[in-house]
Amino acid sequence: MLKLLVSRFFYACVIILGVVLVVSSLVKLVPGDPVDVIAAGNPGMSVADMDRLRERMGLTRSIPEQFASYLGHAVQGDMGTSIRQGVPVTKLIAERLPATAELAFWALVLAFIFAIPLGIATALKRGSWLDYTGTFIAVLGVSTPGFLLAVLMILWFSIELRWLPASGYRGSALLAVGKAVVEGKFSVFWNAFRYFILPAISLAFVLIAVNARVIRSAMLEVLQQDFITFATAKGVPRLRIVLRHALRNALLPVVTLAGLQMGALLSGTVVIETVFAWPGIGRLAVDSIHVRDYPIIQAVVLVSAVLFIVLNLTVDILYRFIDPRVRDD
Amino acid sequence: MVAASPLLSVGNLTVDYPSRTGLIRAVDGVSFSISAGSVLGVVGESGSGKSSVGFALMGLTDASKAVLGGTITFEGRDMLTLSRSAWRQLRGDRIAMVFQDAMATLNPVMRIGDQIGEVFRWHRPEMSRRAIRAACLELLERVGIKDAGRRIDSYPHQLSGGMRQRVVIAAAIALKPSLLIADEPTTALDVTVQAQILELMQTLCREQGTALILVSHDLDVVSDVCRDVVVMKDGVVVEAGPVDDVLMNPQHAYTQILLKARPGFGSGHMNTGAPHG
Numbered sequence: 001m002l003k004l005l006v007s008r009f010f011y012a013c014v015i016i017l018g019v020v021l022v023v024s025s026l027v028k029l030v031p032g033d034p035v036d037v038i039a040a041g042n043p044g045m046s047v048a049d050m051d052r053l054r055e056r057m058g059l060t061r062s063i064p065e066q067f068a069s070y071l072g073h074a075v076q077g078d079m080g081t082s083i084r085q086g087v088p089v090t091k092l093i094a095e096r097l098p099a100t101a102e103l104a105f106w107a108l109v110l111a112f113i114f115a116i117p118l119g120i121a122t123a124l125k126r127g128s129w130l131d132y133t134g135t136f137i138a139v140l141g142v143s144t145p146g147f148l149l150a151v152l153m154i155l156w157f158s159i160e161l162r163w164l165p166a167s168g169y170r171g172s173a174l175l176a177v178g179k180a181v182v183e184g185k186f187s188v189f190w191n192a193f194r195y196f197i198l199p200a201i202s203l204a205f206v207l208i209a210v211n212a213r214v215i216r217s218a219m220l221e222v223l224q225q226d227f228i229t230f231a232t233a234k235g236v237p238r239l240r241i242v243l244r245h246a247l248r249n250a251l252l253p254v255v256t257l258a259g260l261q262m263g264a265l266l267s268g269t270v271v272i273e274t275v276f277a278w279p280g281i282g283r284l285a286v287d288s289i290h291v292r293d294y295p296i297i298q299a300v301v302l303v304s305a306v307l308f309i310v311l312n313l314t315v316d317i318l319y320r321f322i323d324p325r326v327r328d329d
Numbered sequence: 330m331v332a333a334s335p336l337l338s339v340g341n342l343t344v345d346y347p348s349r350t351g352l353i354r355a356v357d358g359v360s361f362s363i364s365a366g367s368v369l370g371v372v373g374e375s376g377s378g379k380s381s382v383g384f385a386l387m388g389l390t391d392a393s394k395a396v397l398g399g400t401i402t403f404e405g406r407d408m409l410t411l412s413r414s415a416w417r418q419l420r421g422d423r424i425a426m427v428f429q430d431a432m433a434t435l436n437p438v439m440r441i442g443d444q445i446g447e448v449f450r451w452h453r454p455e456m457s458r459r460a461i462r463a464a465c466l467e468l469l470e471r472v473g474i475k476d477a478g479r480r481i482d483s484y485p486h487q488l489s490g491g492m493r494q495r496v497v498i499a500a501a502i503a504l505k506p507s508l509l510i511a512d513e514p515t516t517a518l519d520v521t522v523q524a525q526i527l528e529l530m531q532t533l534c535r536e537q538g539t540a541l542i543l544v545s546h547d548l549d550v551v552s553d554v555c556r557d558v559v560v561m562k563d564g565v566v567v568e569a570g571p572v573d574d575v576l577m578n579p580q581h582a583y584t585q586i587l588l589k590a591r592p593g594f595g596s597g598h599m600n601t602g603a604p605h606g
Contacts, residue, residue, distance in 0.1 A: 225433060226430060227434055227435055227436040230426075230428060230435070230497070231436070233387055233426040234420065235417050235448065235451050235452055236421075236451050240451075245439070248436075248438055252438075324486070325486050
């Protein structure tokens with residue numbers, strides 16, 4: 001276990017180094033720099049002013065130099081200062097990441113609450129109308145763009161029915177769960193959670209479709225195994241066989257999938273965050289790209305990469321708990 | 330039990346599997362019977378329908394949507410009219426089955442103690458967890474697993490092939506069923522282990538008065554273990570009777586070919602009269 005962690009940590013460092021290198025090079029390759037953007041907003045700036053600004057921001061140094069200095073600061077937790085806002089990038093990210101992370105969490109929870117029963121049911125009733133309905137939902141889910149679903153839901157649930165807010169974020173619902181349970185203040189939870197519902201569904205819809213399909217095919221494969229027949233031959237009830245023997249085995253590949261999906265949600269919910277005016281990391285990235293705020297762009301990519309690596313490691317460690325064969329390898 | 334009424338009698342059993350072109354008959358009018366505590370061999374090549382007979386006797390053909398015909402009478406009950414839940418209560422309790430590949434037969438993510446314990450859990454709901462564990466330990470010792478106290482918490486992949494088959498046998502005989510069906514129980518094992526496992530099954534069945542149906546392609550195994558034998562080909566019984574009669578004096582050409590195919594018996598005394606070719 002320790003050996004795994006050490007070797008993974010080593011790999012993680014190499015990957016992160018690569019990510020930083022690629023991102024900083026790409027950012028530099030894009031025509032125009034932050035000073036151009038600032039100058040566009042301040043017509044009074046002279047060329048000399050612009051050069052002085054470039055000097056002060058370290059943009060005149062060679063790319064390897066900039067890279068080395070960036071890395072040196074980053075390992076100390078200093079990811080630079082936002083060019084436009086003059087605020088430490090770490091602070092900006094810390095403000096935005098929780099909103100994105102919690103949205104990703106609820107989307108994934110929602111995805112599996114629906115995908116697991118749907119996957120099991122369509123596998124057990126293969127070839128029935130239920131299975132075909134499942135296929136239909138899957139095709140619909142995969143082919144419906146999230147932003148379209150988002151806009152349609154806003155029109156219906158927010159504007160027409162006035163059930164749910166159309167946009168915005170009112171703090172963590174997860175933290176409010178404790179309050180709701182301990183103090184019985186369900187309204188506190190609901191007031192935060194209702195802002196999550198529409199964006200979470202928008203993100204989850206495609207995941208429900210994909211995951212239900214994956215669970216269905218995994219279940220079909222597992223249900224044909226001899227150990228299912230053996231469990232039946234032992235007189236174990238069907239429901240117990242499906243849930244204890246089949247689902248447990250069928251969910252193994254799904255854990256990997258969930259890790260990747262969580263990673264993708266954490267780093268790339270740009271469109272949905274934009275539609276719902278969600279103060280997340282995706283919107284921070286897009287806004288920063290528009291104004292060439294290098295430090296923020298680099299930091300967002302770096303944080304996403306680190307999150308991906310951490311999630312993958314978590315999945316690997318999780319596997320050792322849920323699959324005894326991996327544990328002994 | 331009265332000698333006249335056998336433990337299990339199969340009459341004119343047919344098994345049809347659905348396919349695109351209609352039903353495919355895997356078993357075509359098979360009849361035999363087995364008395365309590367005796368041993369019957371069912372022999373045939375792959376595709377002869379011998380495994381389908383075994384699965385039909387366990388009521389395990391549901392999953393493949395097979396259509397059964399004829400009669401199966403077990404302990405005086407007509408099995409083909411049983412409800413699902415009546416089948417469930419019988420399986421693992423009165424009739425049990427051992428399969429070919431013990432690795433595939435055991436759930437890879439479940440401790441072997443739990444897999445044996447399930448039999449008690451669903452057939453003897455009055456037993457406490459502790460009592461079930463004690464019973465599992467005793468069973469593991471009975472099937473010859475050393476260090477049972479440690480092994481009970483092992484996962485299947487941590488055991489050898491022979492030990493896995495012992496675990497499967499332990500689960501099968503846990504409730505002292507009156508009939509045990511073994512479908513090629515030693516085919517996947519090393520030759521040296523094969524004999525041990527066969528010996529073990531025979532001993533256990535004798536001890537607790539369990540009748541054994543040994544389904545196999547291997548005539549040597551069957552002739553070692555069984556008193557009576559049924560030879561199947563293409564879903565039909567081509568020969569049946571006491572092992573010695575059938576093997577010493579095969580009446581049917583197919584039995585003669587099967588005998589001739591045995592390694593080490595190419596020119597032996599048993600295949601006199603076999604067609605040359």
